[in-house]
Amino acid sequence: MFVIAGCLVCTGAGAGAAMVLKSPAQVAIETAPPRPNILTAPVVRKVLAQSVVTRGKVTPVQSFDITSSGTPKEAGRSVVTDVMVKAGQKISYGHAMVEISGRPIFLMKGSIPAYRDLMPGAKGRDVKQLQDALAGLGYSLGGDVSGTLGKGTEGAVKRFYRSMGYAPATAEVTVQQPTPSASSPKAESNSDPLKSETVSVFPLAEISFVDAPSIRVGDVKATVGSEPNGVLLSVTSGSLTIDAGVASYEKGLIRPGQDVEIFSEASGKQAKGKVASVSQAPTKPQSGESGQAAETYAVHVKPSTALPSELDGADVRLTIVAASSRDEVLAVPSSAISTGADGKMFVTVRRAQLEHRVAVRVGMTGDGFVQISPVNDLDVISQGDQVVVGIQPSDSSGKS
Incomplete structure (x- = not known):
C-alpha cells in the first residue's frame, strides 16, 4: 500500500517538473520578439499625372468700385x-x-x-x-x-x-441778364x-x-x-476667372494650356479650366513659415465653362496637372522604391511568401506613384504583383 502511494507521488512530481522545466530552445522561441508584418501593395498600370495644388480666388474680368x-x-x-x-x-x-x-x-x-x-x-x-x-x-x-x-x-x-x-x-x-437797349422805355441805368x-x-x-x-x-x-x-460696393462685368499664385519652386512646372481642376469646398461645386498665363516676375512677397518673405508667381486660370455667379469672390482649390504620362505605365507606390548601398534603386517583389529584389529604372512620378521598368530583361514585374512598401511591427499578442 505504501509503495503504491509513493509511486503516485513520484509520478505527480514528474508531471509537475515536466510542466515547469523548458529547454533553452523553447525559451528562446517564446521570448523572441513577434515577427513583423510585411506590408505590400499591388503593381498597377495607370496614367500618371504630376499635379500642383494651390488656392485661387474667383474674380470677374472687370470690377468697378462704387464710392461716395x-x-x-x-x-x-x-x-x-x-x-x-x-x-x-x-x-x-x-x-x-x-x-x-x-x-x-x-x-x-x-x-x-x-x-x-x-x-x-x-x-x-x-x-x-x-x-x-x-x-x-x-x-x-x-x-x-x-x-x-x-x-x-x-x-x-x-x-x-x-x-x-x-x-x-x-x-x-x-x-448774365441781357443788357437793355438805350431806346427801351423800361431801361434802367441802375439795373443789376x-x-x-x-x-x-x-x-x-x-x-x-x-x-x-x-x-x-x-x-x-x-x-x-x-x-x-471708402468703397460702398463693387459692380462686376464679364465671365468669372480665377487668380492664383504658386511658389518659385513650382513655377517651372506650370505653363499655359495645362488642365486645371477647380473645387469649392464651401459649395461642393466642381469645374474644369485651363492655365491662361503665368507671370514671369514674382508678385508681392508673402510671409513663409520661417517668417521670411516667399516669392509667388501669379497664375491666371480660365474656366472651360462659365462658373455659377455664386462663386464670385470664392476661395477655391486648384489642382493643376503639370505633367502626364498620357498612356498607362507600370507603376508602384513611391514607398516601394528603395536605394541600395551602390546607389541603385530597386523594389522587393513578394511571391508565395518569398521576397525577390528587382533593380528598376524610375520614370515620372505623380499621385504618389512612380513609373518603373526592370533594369534586367530577365526580371519580370507584372500588373498585380505584390511589392513591399513597409514593415509593421506586431504587438506581444501577435496582433498587428
Whole structure:
C-alpha cells in the first residue's frame, strides 16, 4: 500500500517538473520578439499625372468700385440710409444702388469717371456721355447740341430723377441778364446785370459711370447707418476667372494650356479650366513659415465653362496637372522604391511568401506613384504583383 502511494507521488512530481522545466530552445522561441508584418501593395498600370495644388480666388474680368463722393449739401451728416442692391444681383443702367443721407447714387453708362457736377452751360466729353446715357434710357434731349448741357438735357435730368422717385438735385447759379437797349422805355441805368437762378443738376456725388456689356453686383460693404467711407460696393462685368499664385519652386512646372481642376469646398461645386498665363516676375512677397518673405508667381486660370455667379469672390482649390504620362505605365507606390548601398534603386517583389529584389529604372512620378521598368530583361514585374512598401511591427499578442 505504501509503495503504491509513493509511486503516485513520484509520478505527480514528474508531471509537475515536466510542466515547469523548458529547454533553452523553447525559451528562446517564446521570448523572441513577434515577427513583423510585411506590408505590400499591388503593381498597377495607370496614367500618371504630376499635379500642383494651390488656392485661387474667383474674380470677374472687370470690377468697378462704387464710392461716395460727398454729402448732399442739405444733409446734416453723411450716413448710409438705404442699400438697394445685394451681392450677385444683375443690375441695369439707371439703377439706384445706395442712398447717402437720403440721396441716391445712380449707375449710368459711360467710360469717363464722374469728376464734376453737371449743370446747364457745361460743355465737354463728360456732358456728351451723360446725354448719351439719358438718351439710352429713353429721355429726349430736345434740340441740345451734343456735348453742351442746355435746356433739353436739363429737362431730361429732371424727368429721370422724378421717374426714379427722387426730386431733382438743384443748384443756385448766377446768370448774365441781357443788357437793355438805350431806346427801351423800361431801361434802367441802375439795373443789376447779374441774376441768381435755380437750375437742375446731376451732382458728382449721385452718379457713377460704368461701361460694360452686362453688370452684376459684387461685394456690398455699405450697411444702413454706417458712414459712407471708402468703397460702398463693387459692380462686376464679364465671365468669372480665377487668380492664383504658386511658389518659385513650382513655377517651372506650370505653363499655359495645362488642365486645371477647380473645387469649392464651401459649395461642393466642381469645374474644369485651363492655365491662361503665368507671370514671369514674382508678385508681392508673402510671409513663409520661417517668417521670411516667399516669392509667388501669379497664375491666371480660365474656366472651360462659365462658373455659377455664386462663386464670385470664392476661395477655391486648384489642382493643376503639370505633367502626364498620357498612356498607362507600370507603376508602384513611391514607398516601394528603395536605394541600395551602390546607389541603385530597386523594389522587393513578394511571391508565395518569398521576397525577390528587382533593380528598376524610375520614370515620372505623380499621385504618389512612380513609373518603373526592370533594369534586367530577365526580371519580370507584372500588373498585380505584390511589392513591399513597409514593415509593421506586431504587438506581444501577435496582433498587428
